[in-house]
Amino acid sequence: MDIVQGLAQGFATALTPINIFYVLLGCIAGTLIGALPGIGPPAGVAILIPLSFGMDPTTAMILMAGLYYGAMYGGTITSVLVNVPGESSSVMTTLDGYQMALKGRAGPALGMAAFASFIAGTFSIVMLMLLAPPIARAALAFGPPEYVGLLVLGLTAVTTLVGRSQIRGILSGLFGLMLAMVGLDAISGGGRYTYGSVELLDGIDFLPVAVGLFGVGEVLVSIERLIDLKPMKAPLRTLIPTLEDWKRSLSPIARGSVAGFLLGVLPGAGATVATFIAYGLEKRFARRRSQLGTGIIEGVASPEAANNASTGGAMIPLLTLGLPGSGTTAVMLGALIMLGITPGPLLFQQRPDFVWSLIASMYIGNVALLILNIAFVPAFVWALRMPYSILASVILVLCIVGVYSVNYSTFDIWIMFAMGVLGYGMRKLDFPAAPAVLALVLGQQLETSLRQSLLISRGSLEIFVTRPIAVTLLALALAVLVVPPLLRRFRPDIQRELIAGEEI
Amino acid sequence: MRRSLLVVAVLLVVFGAYFTVVAFELPYFQRITPGPGFFPRWVGGLFTVLAALLFINTLRNREELDSSWPDRPGWLNIGVTVGVLAFSILLFDRLGYVLSMALLMLVTMAMLGRHRLPVIVGVSAFTSIGTYLLFSTWLRVPLPRGVLGF
Numbered sequence: 001m002d003i004v005q006g007l008a009q010g011f012a013t014a015l016t017p018i019n020i021f022y023v024l025l026g027c028i029a030g031t032l033i034g035a036l037p038g039i040g041p042p043a044g045v046a047i048l049i050p051l052s053f054g055m056d057p058t059t060a061m062i063l064m065a066g067l068y069y070g071a072m073y074g075g076t077i078t079s080v081l082v083n084v085p086g087e088s089s090s091v092m093t094t095l096d097g098y099q100m101a102l103k104g105r106a107g108p109a110l111g112m113a114a115f116a117s118f119i120a121g122t123f124s125i126v127m128l129m130l131l132a133p134p135i136a137r138a139a140l141a142f143g144p145p146e147y148v149g150l151l152v153l154g155l156t157a158v159t160t161l162v163g164r165s166q167i168r169g170i171l172s173g174l175f176g177l178m179l180a181m182v183g184l185d186a187i188s189g190g191g192r193y194t195y196g197s198v199e200l201l202d203g204i205d206f207l208p209v210a211v212g213l214f215g216v217g218e219v220l221v222s223i224e225r226l227i228d229l230k231p232m233k234a235p236l237r238t239l240i241p242t243l244e245d246w247k248r249s250l251s252p253i254a255r256g257s258v259a260g261f262l263l264g265v266l267p268g269a270g271a272t273v274a275t276f277i278a279y280g281l282e283k284r285f286a287r288r289r290s291q292l293g294t295g296i297i298e299g300v301a302s303p304e305a306a307n308n309a310s311t312g313g314a315m316i317p318l319l320t321l322g323l324p325g326s327g328t329t330a331v332m333l334g335a336l337i338m339l340g341i342t343p344g345p346l347l348f349q350q351r352p353d354f355v356w357s358l359i360a361s362m363y364i365g366n367v368a369l370l371i372l373n374i375a376f377v378p379a380f381v382w383a384l385r386m387p388y389s390i391l392a393s394v395i396l397v398l399c400i401v402g403v404y405s406v407n408y409s410t411f412d413i414w415i416m417f418a419m420g421v422l423g424y425g426m427r428k429l430d431f432p433a434a435p436a437v438l439a440l441v442l443g444q445q446l447e448t449s450l451r452q453s454l455l456i457s458r459g460s461l462e463i464f465v466t467r468p469i470a471v472t473l474l475a476l477a478l479a480v481l482v483v484p485p486l487l488r489r490f491r492p493d494i495q496r497e498l499i500a501g502e503e504i
Numbered sequence: 505m506r507r508s509l510l511v512v513a514v515l516l517v518v519f520g521a522y523f524t525v526v527a528f529e530l531p532y533f534q535r536i537t538p539g540p541g542f543f544p545r546w547v548g549g550l551f552t553v554l555a556a557l558l559f560i561n562t563l564r565n566r567e568e569l570d571s572s573w574p575d576r577p578g579w580l581n582i583g584v585t586v587g588v589l590a591f592s593i594l595l596f597d598r599l600g601y602v603l604s605m606a607l608l609m610l611v612t613m614a615m616l617g618r619h620r621l622p623v624i625v626g627v628s629a630f631t632s633i634g635t636y637l638l639f640s641t642w643l644r645v646p647l648p649r650g651v652l653g654f
Contacts, residue, residue, distance in 0.1 A: 050639075050643070050645075051643070053643065164568045164570075165558075165567055167554055167558045168558065168567075170554055171551060171554050171558065174550060177547045178544075178548070178551070181543065181544050187540070190540050192540055193523075216589075219585075220582055220586070223581045223585060223616055224574040224578035224581065226581075226616055388616070388617075389615075389617025390613060390627055392612060392616060393608065393609040393612040393613050394627075394631055396585075396589060396608060396609075396612065397608065397609060397631055397632065397635060400596075400605065400608075401605075401639050401647070404596075404647070405645040410593065410597055417589060417590060417593055420586075425512070427571075428505075428508075428571050428573065429509055429512060429569070429571075430569060430570070430571065447543045450543065451537065451538045454537065454538050455537050455538075459533070459538070
């Protein structure tokens with residue numbers, strides 16, 4: 001199916017009333033979750049999953065994706081008006097965004113952020129549309145050894161590039177693999193680590209773990225010290241940026257879009273790192289670079305472009321290889337598997353309707369978000385006034401009912417509870433949570449591919465060295481593992497830019 | 505924080521070692537195929553080694569840490585929330601969905617915020633009954649009904 005034909009069919013599906021409703025719902029929920037600190041996109045998507053049961057998988061994915069990129073828009077509102085980032089991906093926006101608000105220019109800051117997000121988001125969907133099919137076609141030749149290489153590369157990238165400590169990242173990833181081993185062994189059919197429990201024989205589902213680590217864990221961290229957000233009363237009559245603002249923002253938006261897209265494709269980098277790199281680029285290339293941080297529009301346009309461009313990029317490995325690069329996309333992968341869709345190279349052949357409808361819905365969603373974030377900003381600002389004490393208790397209830405709805409199991413709620421407490425401890429001690437969830441989702445596939453490879457080779461590890469693609473992927477994984485510590489030793493300045501923050 | 509990380513590293517070594525020991529009870533190879541014990545041994549072993557490395561690195565001050573534990577009111581918030589969360593999960597099947605969730609919300613809101621009683625009761629009732637209707641009526645999830653029949 002060529003692009004034009006695919007896209008036409010995609011729009012036909014995406015423009016049905018039910019899909020329009022869910023893309024709008026996803027975008028509104030995403031903007032809210034983005035704007036509210038104390039709940040992030042991975043928890044948001046995880047809580048949505050039970051709602052999507054019984055839905056057509058395409059509609060479910062349209063909803064989840066809408067929330068994912070919608071959150072990138074929403075984060076700006078809190079950054080600019082409260083000086084508190086709604087998400088880690090809008091930390092950089094606080095620097096110039098809040099300064100602009102202090103100068104009475106909150107309106108143009110928010111307006112330009114919305115336009116930059118829209119341009120960059122659309123750019124990244126175009127790139128997704130052009131690049132994903134050929135990548136999927138190339139990946140069709142992958143056998144078990146190549147999948148081992150791919151999965152190892154994906155996991156090492158996420159465990160290494162995320163957070164401040166490589167060891168803690170890898171430990172988190174290995175913990176996810178350990179969780180994935182609980183239950184029936186996929187190949188021999190025997191039970192492992194079940195301790196005679198019927199519930200554990202079924203294995204540990206990813207949803208209670210994801211909801212616990214991301215949702216409950218985040219609530220516990222946020223209630224340590226409750227701050228009621230007081231959005232500044234900024235004049236929002238003029239959300240449309242001036243011509244001067246546009247002239248200054250065009251190159252930053254272009255730079256941010258390209259950097260954001262590329263970093264989105266890389267596993268482990270993602271939106272947060274993208275904003276740090278984009279802001280770094282402005283410090284080097286912007287004409288008014290010396291004024292960055294004092295409230296100039298370039299400092300808002302570029303990171304906001306970058307975090308949105310990363311979303312389309314992140315969809316490429318997720319859809320073509322089944323390899324998510326961040327917490328949110330890992331949760332989406334888990335959800336898709338539950339809905340009976342297996343992302344990977346075959347998806348583009350077997351379910352082109354799914355892929356193209358998703359892409360079409362992303363175009364629609366970005367238009368909707370642009371309108372939402374220009375016309376309805378006051379509504380979202382109003383929502384920020386909800387005290388976190390109320391929000392926290394509502395989130396906890398949604399976590400519980402969501403987890404229960406999957407297997408009707410109170411045991412799953414206990415797992416969520418345990419993971420919530422664990423997630424709190426992990427956050428405090430800087431163990432990133434995303435690698436654990438990602439490894440849990442991918443663990444079984446990694447083990448099965450590994451054992452299948454060794455079955456093909458009759459137990460010889462040579463198979464990973466003699467197949468060119470497999471060896472390249474494994475060599476890259478080794479490089480990902482070895483280069484950051486070397487950088488840390490010899491070029492601490494570069495390393496500091498790379499460990500910007502945990503991508504969630 | 506450094507001391508906490510040291511303690512955690514020791515716990516992780518113990519956990520990893522235990523996981524690996526259990527893995528040794530599973531068959532490593534079944535004829536020419538790697539068996540169910542193959543992957544757990546390697547993962548568990550690596551986990552144990554890295555946890556030990558984390559301990560050594562932390563001792564030598566080479567692990568960055570920049571958050572701190574909460575103050576007393578912070579611990580109180582977390583303790584009460586975790587406690588009431590566990591309590592309402594414990595009573596989830598017996599009390600039923602609506603009551604146990606209302607209890608959870610009443611306590612957390614009263615603890616964390618300064619709201620008037622009608623607000624707390626209203627929000628709890630609205631959310632627990634609203635989600636009950638949404639999930640059990642619309643999505644047909646058999647939520648536990650408990651003592652009151654809902």
